[in-house]
Amino acid sequence: MKTNSVDWINNIINQKEVVNFPLMTNSGIELIGKKVIDAVTNGEVHYEAVKILAEKYPSIASSVIMDLTVESESFGAEISFTDNDMPNVIGRLVKDEASIDALQIPDINTGRMPEYIKANKLISENVNKPIFAGCTGPFSFAGRLYGITEFMMGMYINPDEVKKLLDKCTDFIIKYCNALKAAGSNGVVVAEPVAGLLSNDACKEFSSVYVKRIVEEVQDDSFAVFLHNCGNKGQCTEAMVYTGAMGYHFGNEIDMVQALKDCPSDVLVMGNIDPVGILKLDIPDEVYNETMDLLNRTSEYPNFVMSSGCDTPPRIPFENIDKYFQAVIDYNKKL
Numbered sequence: 001m002k003t004n005s006v007d008w009i010n011n012i013i014n015q016k017e018v019v020n021f022p023l024m025t026n027s028g029i030e031l032i033g034k035k036v037i038d039a040v041t042n043g044e045v046h047y048e049a050v051k052i053l054a055e056k057y058p059s060i061a062s063s064v065i066m067d068l069t070v071e072s073e074s075f076g077a078e079i080s081f082t083d084n085d086m087p088n089v090i091g092r093l094v095k096d097e098a099s100i101d102a103l104q105i106p107d108i109n110t111g112r113m114p115e116y117i118k119a120n121k122l123i124s125e126n127v128n129k130p131i132f133a134g135c136t137g138p139f140s141f142a143g144r145l146y147g148i149t150e151f152m153m154g155m156y157i158n159p160d161e162v163k164k165l166l167d168k169c170t171d172f173i174i175k176y177c178n179a180l181k182a183a184g185s186n187g188v189v190v191a192e193p194v195a196g197l198l199s200n201d202a203c204k205e206f207s208s209v210y211v212k213r214i215v216e217e218v219q220d221d222s223f224a225v226f227l228h229n230c231g232n233k234g235q236c237t238e239a240m241v242y243t244g245a246m247g248y249h250f251g252n253e254i255d256m257v258q259a260l261k262d263c264p265s266d267v268l269v270m271g272n273i274d275p276v277g278i279l280k281l282d283i284p285d286e287v288y289n290e291t292m293d294l295l296n297r298t299s300e301y302p303n304f305v306m307s308s309g310c311d312t313p314p315r316i317p318f319e320n321i322d323k324y325f326q327a328v329i330d331y332n333k334k335l
Contacts, residue, residue, distance in 0.1 A: 002222070005130075009247070009267070012268065012305065016335050021306070021307050022306075023228075023308050024059075024063070024312045025049055026311075027318070029049045031049070031052045032045070036086065040065060040087060041081075041115060042115060061130040061131065061132055062130070064131070064133055066310070068089075068136045069086070071172060072093070072136075072141065073110075075103065084315075092145070092146060093146075096161070097164070113176065120183045125184060135177060135180075137173075137191055137193075137227070138173060138211065139194055139198075142165045159206075163206075177225075190226065192211065193228070193229060193230045195232075196236065199235060203232075207239070225243075226268070227247070230252070230253070230309055233254055234254050237258075237262040247305075248263055249307065250269070254271070254272060265303055269301070270306075271307050273308050275310050275312040278290050282320065287320045287327075291324050291327035292330070
């Protein structure tokens with residue numbers, strides 16, 4: 001479903017009801033009787049999982065799987081797959097400046113990337129909701145290629161080396177986002193969780209500067225960039241806002257009211273029900289109460305969008321999902 005992203009965001013902000021946009025795909029995989037490995041390797045299965053969720057739940061938009069390995073695989077990283085958990089990067093693809101210099105930016109038709117582009121195309125053509133693609137943020141992406149611990153040490157020991165890798169990762173993300181835009185996606189959720197480990201200044205220098213490049217290259221009236229940083233506890237919200245994205249998605253570690261205060265009023269601010277501690281592990285009535293509590297605390301902010309704090313994990317009880325959505329429905333009835 002193609003729509004003007006600027007108008008869509010303004011309509012959300014200007015209406016009195018709170019809209020709901022959880023990052024939720026694993027439950028759709030379960031509803032169609034498939035496994036995680038099926039969805040992350042087959043664009044048609046991925047599409048069917050998103051489609052059934054779009055039909056079952058009143059989300060304002062659909063999102064794809066938050067897979068933080070698909071870009072790394074295209075560069076040649078080794079990926080570990082299991083049936084019902086997300087893939088993981090194994091080992092280090094680069095380890096020094098020489099290997100970074102030798103690293104070639106691949107074509108986007110490598111690895112599983114064509115399957116993700118196919119999923120986005122099928123969703124955009126067959127689901128009557130805006131569709132937001134996903135990609136790994138440059139800092140989190142580069143860290144997976146270099147090794148997270150080694151990469152964070154490299155920021156201080158050899159920052160120029162680190163920035164060379166960030167440049168290559170950013171260039172590739174821009175290519176990928178342009179392909180997603182061409183496939184019909186309304187925008188992209190840039191997942192930058194590892195940047196939440198950084199101070200504001202470090203986050204700006206080693207993440208936000210590069211995300212800003214992505215925003216400047218791909219964001220327009222038809223394609224919105226939403227920056228997700230579930231590691232941020234509040235210390236680097238300023239750096240996130242520096243990117244100029246149309247929306248910011250926060251994890252359960254942050255004070256959502258403070259995040260709303262720290263973000264512009266003309267962008268969407270999304271979050272932050274704990275996907276594991278509340279949605280997966282709590283009892284249904286507590287899921288309802290926690291969701292209602294967050295709605296009440298954020299009631300002064302028309303740009304707030306109810307969401308999960310991150311991509312929801314497998315095996316969430318459907319009773320809990322129902323209670324989460326019911327809380328938003330009941331809250332809006334009282335407005």
